[in-house]
Amino acid sequence: MWEYAPAPESRDIANLKPNYRMFSDGQFVEGTGEPLKTVNPATEEVLAEVSTASTADVDKAVKAARRAYDRVWSKMPGTERAKYIYRIARLIQERSRELAVLESLDNGKPIKESRDVDVPTAAAHFFYHAGWADKLSYAGYGPDPRPLGVAGQVIPWNFPLLMAAWKIAPALACGNTVVLKPAETTPLTALVLAEIIQQADLPPGVVNIIPGAGDVGASLVEHPDVNKVAFTGSTDVGKIIQRELAGTRKKLTLELGGKAANVVFDDAPLDQAVEGIVNGIFFNQGHVCCAGSRLLVQESVADELLEKLRVRVSTLRVGDPLDKNTDVGAINSREQLTKIQELVESGEGEGASRWTSSCPLPDKGFFFAPTVFSNVSQAMRIAREEIFGPVLSVLTFRTPDEAVAKANNTPYGLSAGVWTEKGSRILWMAQRMRAGVVWSNTFNRFDPTAPFGGYQESGFGREGGRTGLEAYLDV
């Protein structure tokens, strides 16, 4: 492995403040919930104290969103809404370096990912959806599709700013107002986004951001004056929310877990496939719902591919998220690290062969070395359950039919990958794999114009593209 001199991004750029407050009705206010301390997962130091919402604060935020909807936002012409949303996109671009550093501090993801993926894609989502605000009549939902009202949105910790953008941008473009709860462990960039929204001079109450734990999310989705619920997170919590909303008129979209198959055929360009496999599972420490966590390799090339893969994975640099050379950052929380360790132990216990990169790990913080399991059978937990960490399970197949059967042998269905030089086989596989996104000869690509979302227990509804607008319209 080559030696690299440290190339850390300066944490001063994050403009970290000792205290962050919730954003409700256009103001930063002290929440009356128990304040939380958000931790840098790479060092375990406390970054800041964040005030959280109580049930009463949730109610206030929803009322503010309702007022803003009734009095301002639902009456505003789309051409005007669009300009506000464009402003947000531009302000994110202007403050992109600050946001990237803050995201890496709070989340633990490598700066090269927050800088090159999270923040620019977040800006792109606002820019894309801004354009829809005055063109909804052309979206295929009738001549004048109406918004739903107040959207209650709950997002996860793996892409804190990007998920906020995925949720807020289409909601605003369609004419809804928003109450958003960021994840408990990663509230900071959402609150800087609130500053941006303030700088953009959005009318008070159009966007409200209320930090807190799961109980805050629960009281938000249960609030009787919320018309739309959008949730990204675990399948278990998604099911709880779907049950909770039974019998109501609230519209629901869910983007839940996954256990994506990444299928490599014997004619695939193996070096490219290795890059795609690495990107598929080690991007964002594997904290990706659409991660390519089940590698299905055609038996005839399995040994060769595994050898190449191990060589490549052993070059991945794990460590300081702010270092521009870091490939794999910190696991987001001790809780998540424990979950990964537990599942890895189950893989060993059930008889899979474990290989873990011998890369050095920092002394403190939550880190897990990239790990590849071979000799995995479909019944093992590491082949069935979402690990949400840098752990790959490798299975083999002989025929295309077997690849499809194994790929689809999961209650999930968010994403899938296929690697082959044969075009007809790509399309054949893409048609048969029951997943919302199929990456062929690539992996983990995202774009606001491309609808994203799952089949089966990976949730329902799409985000992005014309299709994604349906989630925020009364159609």
Next chain:
Amino acid sequence: MSDRISVAKTYKLYIGGAFPRSESGRSYPVTDSKGAFLANAAQGSRKDARDAVVAARKAFPGWSGATAYNRGQVLYRVAEVLEGRREQFITEVSAAEGVPLKKAQSTVDQAIDRWVWYAGWTDKIAAVLGSANPVAGPYFSFSTPEPTGVVAVLAPQQSSLLGLVSVVAPVVASGNTAVVVTSQDRPLPAITLSEVLATSDLPGGVVNLLTGRTAEIAPWLASHADVNALDLTGAPDSIRADLERSAAGTVKRVLRSRAAEDFTREPDMSRIRAYLETKTVWHPMGV
């Protein structure tokens, strides 16, 4: 002319292209709107519902894999065969719904036309709902609608034929397969419709029809792990929320259709969209 004794029909279930009795051996009397006995209908059970789901799942790869042109022709064929039995349906709908023959006639005509309407959609859905995505990078990305899988449909309780057709045709037009619980008290036009389906080149198992008590059968379908979507149209109000809660167990798509839907109006695409997934496919571009 002597009084001929007519041959009375035994009304049975329609599962996997066959006409079995309920495995439970149960039946229940069906009367016309004035209370006069019409026939005994099979009272479908939990086991019948599960058999129907198995049949629907088995039929799914073939039906969803059929070309849209082929599905369109099959749905159009249903309209053709239904047209040929128009008089019979007018009589049955009139008896089931207690409406004059003239009203029943317009209902049947609309039901026939509805098959034609949906037949024409099969090969247009992907063009209207799909997209080429102009992503910011050297990739070709396209999105295409795909059927969600097996759809459990609780058919409207009042509109025994037009309502039934209006909720079933959009399910199968896009390539889903269906398990349908018919109107509980007006099931006979549905069973006669199954005879039309069976003779219209619709592969067995694509549509399965269960007669019986909606409140008894529906919970088993709502919680069934191999059902992908649930249409609550004909669900009794008292169990709607419970059915939704059960459906959450496997994150089913639930169509909370509005009460008292007016099936005489021209439909829009919402029922088609309700049972579609969007699949986005990416591939790099380069030399």
